[in-house]
Amino acid sequence: MMLDWLLAPGSERKLLGGERKRGATPWVIAIMSFSIVIVAAAGLTLSNAASQVGTSVANRYSLQVPxxxxxxxxxxxxxxxxxxxxxxxxxxxxxxxxxxxxxxxxxxxxxxxxxxxxxxxxxxxxxxxxxxxxxxxxxxxxASLASQVENLRPLLGSLRTLQWLALGMVLLLTAAGAAAVVLATRSALEAHRSTIDVMHGVGATDLQVTHLFQRKIAIEALAGSLAGAAAAGVVLLILSAGATFVGGMTGGLSLSLLDLALLAILPAVLTIVATWVARRTVLQALREAL
Known part of the structure; x- marks a missing residue:
C-alpha cells in the first residue's frame, strides 16, 4: 500500500535509533507552524475586514453642502x-x-x-x-457629491496590500521550514551513514532506505506542526476573547468557518511539504553517493 512506509514494523523503526531521541526538527517545525497559523489568521482577518468595509460603502455617497x-x-x-x-x-x-x-x-x-x-x-x-x-x-x-468607496480606496488598498504581504510571509515561512527539513535530513543521513551502507550490503534498495527517513521526518513534522498549530490556536482564542484592539479596528469581526477550516489544514500541508522535501533530499543524496 501507498502508506506502508508510514506504518513500518518496529524492527525497521529501530534502524534509525530510538523513537525517544528527537532532534531539533520537531521544534523548528512547531515554531514555523505557529508563525504560519498566526500570520495566516491575520491575513484572513484583514481580507474579511476589507470585504466588509467595501460591501458596507459600495452604494453609499456623501454630499457636502457649503x-x-x-x-x-x-x-x-x-x-x-x-x-x-x-x-x-x-x-x-x-x-x-x-x-x-x-x-x-x-x-x-x-x-x-x-x-x-x-x-x-x-x-x-x-x-x-x-x-x-x-x-x-x-x-x-x-454641493459636492462623492462616493465613499473612492474616499476609502486608500484604506482598502492598504488592507489588500497587507493581505498579500501575509500570504507572502506564509510562503516564506513554509520555504524556511522546508530548508530546515533539508538540513535535518542531510544531517540524519550523515549520522546513519554506516547503517545505510549495511542495508545496501544486505540488498536494501534506495527506496527502502528513503522510506525510513521519510517516515522519521513525517512523524516529527506532524508532531511539530500540530503542537505549533495548537499553541497558535490558544493565542488566537485569547485574542478573540479579549478582542480589544482587534475588535476595535474591525468592529468585532471574527474568522468565518471557512477561515477556520483553512487554518486547520495548515499543519497537514506543512507536514506534506516536509515529507516530500525529505524524500527528495534522501533520494538525491543516495544517487549522488553512487
Missing amino acids: GGSDALPRLVETIRAAPGVTSVEAVPEAKMRQTLARWLGPAAQSADLPVPALIHFDIAPGAPLAPVEARVRAVAPR
Whole structure:
C-alpha cells in the first residue's frame, strides 16, 4: 500500500535509533507552524475586514453642502424622494462644528472657518446615480457629491496590500521550514551513514532506505506542526476573547468557518511539504553517493 512506509514494523523503526531521541526538527517545525497559523489568521482577518468595509460603502455617497444649513432640509427631502435611494442621514453644520470643537476648541465656532453640512445616503444596488445628482444640482448647485468607496480606496488598498504581504510571509515561512527539513535530513543521513551502507550490503534498495527517513521526518513534522498549530490556536482564542484592539479596528469581526477550516489544514500541508522535501533530499543524496 501507498502508506506502508508510514506504518513500518518496529524492527525497521529501530534502524534509525530510538523513537525517544528527537532532534531539533520537531521544534523548528512547531515554531514555523505557529508563525504560519498566526500570520495566516491575520491575513484572513484583514481580507474579511476589507470585504466588509467595501460591501458596507459600495452604494453609499456623501454630499457636502457649503453653508447649507438653510438648504439642508430641502435637500434631504429631495434625495429621499429620488428613485433608488434607500436611506438618508443628514449631519447639520452645527453638529459638524460641535465635533470639530473637540480638536479646535472655540475656533470651531468661528465664521471664518468654512464648515459644510453633510448628507450621507445609500442607493439600491444597480440603481443609477444620475437622477439623484440632477435633483441635487437643481437645489444646491455648489454641493459636492462623492462616493465613499473612492474616499476609502486608500484604506482598502492598504488592507489588500497587507493581505498579500501575509500570504507572502506564509510562503516564506513554509520555504524556511522546508530548508530546515533539508538540513535535518542531510544531517540524519550523515549520522546513519554506516547503517545505510549495511542495508545496501544486505540488498536494501534506495527506496527502502528513503522510506525510513521519510517516515522519521513525517512523524516529527506532524508532531511539530500540530503542537505549533495548537499553541497558535490558544493565542488566537485569547485574542478573540479579549478582542480589544482587534475588535476595535474591525468592529468585532471574527474568522468565518471557512477561515477556520483553512487554518486547520495548515499543519497537514506543512507536514506534506516536509515529507516530500525529505524524500527528495534522501533520494538525491543516495544517487549522488553512487
